[in-house]
Amino acid sequence: MITTPICGLLGIEYPVFQGGMAWIADAKLAAAVSNGGGLGIIAAGNAPGDYVRDQIRAAKTMTDKPFGVNIMLLSPFADDVAKVVVEEGVQVLTTGAGNPGKYMESWLEAGIKVIPVVPSVAMTKLVTRLGASAVIAEGGESGGHVGDLTTMALVPQVCDNTDLPVIAAGGIADGRGVAAAFMLGACGVQMGTRFLVAEECSVHRNYKDKIIKANDIATMITGRRTGHPVRSLKTNFTREYFKLEYSSASDEDLDKFGTGALRKAVQDGNSKEGCFLAGQIAGMVNKEQPAAQIVREVIEEAEPILRGALKWVK
Numbered sequence: 579m580i581t582t583p584i585c586g587l588l589g590i591e592y593p594v595f596q597g598g599m600a601w602i603a604d605a606k607l608a609a610a611v612s613n614g615g616g617l618g619i620i621a622a623g624n625a626p627g628d629y630v631r632d633q634i635r636a637a638k639t640m641t642d643k644p645f646g647v648n649i650m651l652l653s654p655f656a657d658d659v660a661k662v663v664v665e666e667g668v669q670v671l672t673t674g675a676g677n678p679g680k681y682m683e684s685w686l687e688a689g690i691k692v693i694p695v696v697p698s699v700a701m702t703k704l705v706t707r708l709g710a711s712a713v714i715a716e717g718g719e720s721g722g723h724v725g726d727l728t729t730m731a732l733v734p735q736v737c738d739n740t741d742l743p744v745i746a747a748g749g750i751a752d753g754r755g756v757a758a759a760f761m762l763g764a765c766g767v768q769m770g771t772r773f774l775v776a777e778e779c780s781v782h783r784n785y786k787d788k789i790i791k792a793n794d795i796a797t798m799i800t801g802r803r804t805g806h807p808v809r810s811l812k813t814n815f816t817r818e819y820f821k822l823e824y825s826s827a828s829d830e831d832l833d834k835f836g837t838g839a840l841r842k843a844v845q846d847g848n849s850k851e852g853c854f855l856a857g858q859i860a861g862m863v864n865k866e867q868p869a870a871q872i873v874r875e876v877i878e879e880a881e882p883i884l885r886g887a888l889k890w891v892k
């Protein structure tokens with residue numbers, strides 16, 4: 579049995595978070611993860627406040643365990659969603675893709691535990707000062723919007739610069755990853771790609787099949803030119819986008835080409851025009867399982883690995 583300070587802090591059984599995947603992580607997936615003893619997270623993504631409100635209410639009907647909401651700070655609706663989570667009495671928030679500073683006071687006043695994703699030591703120090711309850715150190719192996727550092731380099735440096743609990747993310751999909759994260763100083767993990775193929779994850783069948791078929795070099799990063807680099811599966815779309823961003827195409831053309839690509843992947847499974855966000859670990863994600871089984875399995879795998887680490891100590 580593995581239990582760490584993040585379990586007591588949030589009232590969860592296992593130190594496993596489900597990533598707040600934009601367009602993907604809905605009430606059904608979040609509730610399944612929370613019912614399995616992890617922390618399920620509803621992604622606000624680019625959606626308006628009312629969508630998030632409905633999802634929060636739906637999750638409450640599906641679980642009585644703690645769950646969180648992820649606020650994607652680049653969203654045009656971030657201000658709106660920031661209010662909705664207070665009104666709906668959400669207890670745990672994660673933030674991504676930016677600095678949550680302008681919302682912290684109102685969230686803390688509402689008694690919300692705020693757990694920002696930090697891609698750097700500077701952001702770690704900032705959110706620690708602002709009153710975060712923990713941080714998620716997410717390396718560039720992850721799917722979606724990525725920072726520059728790898729999980730291996732980022733996690734220990736984050737741990738060295740905060741006394742808060744650190745959750746490791748990026749490139750983790752099994753018990754070995756959980757054990758490695760603990761060795762680096764983390765006391766929990768967040769996984770996205772592994773939960774993409776959870777039975778309760780509602781992405782299009784093609785999306786799951788692409789993840790299951792993916793190999794170690796199946797992902798690439800696009801969007802560096804826009805300042806918002808994103809990791810996704812290599813497809814016709816990403817190769818074309820990549821060519822366009824290193825051509826003389828205008829930012830407007832690039833925007834037009836990218837618009838709606840996440841939705842086309844998630845809802846339509848459109849291989850030609852969809853952008854299938856996925857982490858580098860996709861090559862290791864090979865089967866669909868109930869979310870609760872995923873949570874338990876990675877923890878059960880980690881236990882003997884952590885105990886076995888002593889075999890090298892003489």
Ligand code: TUI
Nearest residue numbers: 600650674675676677695696697716722723724725806
């Ligand atoms: O946010 C994510 N992953 C995401 S968000 C997303 S949707 C999207 N839509 C349009 C453009 C880009 C993305 C898909 N995947 N992960 C958490 C994360 N946060 N990764 C990196 C960061 C991050 C980056 C910069 C957090 C803070 C930050 O601060 C910058 C600064 O100094 O203000």
